[in-house]
Amino acid sequence: MRTAGNPAALGKRLAAQVAAVDPDLAVSGIQTMDEVAAAMTQRKESMYLVSGFAALALVLAVIGLCGAPMAWRIPISAVRCATG
Numbered sequence: 001m002r003t004a005g006n007p008a009a010l011g012k013r014l015a016a017q018v019a020a021v022d023p024d025l026a027v028s029g030i031q032t033m034d035e036v037a038a039a040m041t042q043r044k045e046s047m048y049l050v051s052g053f054a055a056l057a058l059v060l061a062v063i064g065l066c067g068a069p070m071a072w073r074i075p076i077s078a079v080r081c082a083t084g
Helices: 007-021 033-083
Strands: none
């Protein structure tokens, strides 16, 4: 909900109004948009870090796959030279 006043105070009043209508309905975890944005920022930073490590792993895997055939060719060519 949008409010011109203090959103935390509105959350308490909203929970009281909901309890007045239906006492069995639980209202919990009321957060302001500032609190939600702060939590999302922390998650974004973690995802950037994980994505960076994933990109690094992908680059290393590609380098390993491209470099492996060259490593296999050198001993094979040495065996061919030795056997004539």
